Amino acid sequence: MSDRKTTPAEKKVFNNLLEQYIYQGLPTDSIVAKTDFTIHNLRDIHHELPYTSIVYRTNFFSFVFVKDAFGRYTTDEQVFSTCPGTIYFTNPGHFKSFEWREIKDVYLVTLSESFLKENVHPKIFEEFPFLLAETVPPRVLKPEVFAEFEQLYLHIEKEYNAASPYRTRMIGNLFVVLLLKIKEYFWEDYNPIYEGNRSSQIVKTFKRTLEQHYRDLANGKAEKVFRVQDYADAQHLHPNYLSNVIKSKTGKPVGTWITEKTTAEAKSLLQNSAASIKEIASQLGFTEATHFSNYFKKQTGISPVLFRRQHGKATS
Structure with missing residues (x-):
């Protein structure tokens, strides 16, 4: 188990995933130096479980695809459980933490806002307004629906690890498809402006x-x-x-x-x-x-x- 414990008073800010992993003492072999975009399976990161993170803030977006794992995460003061079939994302600025009790297959994708605007869509927040939502609860999908997302993020991982001169463009285009799938299944009628009180x-x-x-x-x-x-x-x-x-x-x-x-x-x-x-x-x-x-x-x-x-x- 990690010797770092979640403490409300300790709220680090990380500009990219590499900074976060170095600070938390996690493996960084799968994180390339250019960190505007990353994708990897968390089972390759968290060798010792259970793991509880510190409370921190990030200046990048995170998308988590939980095929087979159990844990929970917090966004500001809200706590959510994660189980097989869960998909969720967090955006910059929030205080958050996470806990993993068991990990067999969980993919994490991180992107900076500049990567989203330059390679995914120049008007990213007009096309996908849910990205700016304060807190979007996770969704738990049926296996056949989750499989559609799995096919996409595994394709993204393949291009991410390839040496093609068109690597970044292909990742950007594939991520457009991924966001459209998210919009189609979860947030077609979602308006972040009307999040209750x-x-x-x-x-x-x-x-x-x-x-x-x-x-x-x-x-x-x-x-x-x-x-x-x-x-x-x-x-x-x-x-x-x-x-x-x-x-x-x-x-x-x-x-x-x-x-x-x-x-x-x-x-x-x-x-x-x-x-x-x-x-x-x-x-x-x-x-x-x-x-x-x-x-x-x-x-x-x-x-x-x-x-x-x-x-x-x-x-x-």
Whole structure:
């Protein structure tokens, strides 16, 4: 059994599978140096069972095809069992861990987001929106259905181990078929935007973070305006997923919320504060007053100086 135990306080972040295996003391012979894509059977990795991993986060996607094994895995605070016929995937950003009690045949595929976009589909998240879901429960398939997936991932493994100059393209095209199969069997009608009450909580948290961030800017506790990525990171979500949830629930994308909030705060400060335009620009995270002036004029049609003059403040 591994001498590493799952501890909630220990939450490592791994950028690729090679990093993860090295840290966990697992064999890396089947992981090539270029780690944007990997595929291998976990029975070749976990020689000592049972095995319990640490709690960690990854910056890559994982697909697991459990033909014959028993264990469980966690995604954030949710726990799922794995048994023969199970297929599941996890995406970047979540805290997770896994436990294997028995492994006879389990294939793991990992891909980076860049690999998905460059070799699978340039608009990967539009074609396969379920990839951005917060947590998709595993599915347990009948043997004849699982066999269809097995044929595909074994073909991918064959090309992965081949020396063909078209290796990456073939892997990408085969993975398109694999994703289409997943979409066909499990998620044809699945919409990650409507995952129960969780999406409403995402909106509430986003709005609270937005308000708090602008208070921090005003109080000098923050130096620059958050981007979409920053708001996504605050909830451990993919930025595309956060944007989709916010737009679906509120009718406005995250970028519009940020722009409107910045503009509203600027108007309030210009109208109610005696601070100079340079000071206001700094408060709102702009490094130069000219950048702030251009931004404000683009959003309102008039310059900060003119807006302030129209609203009775002469300070410039």
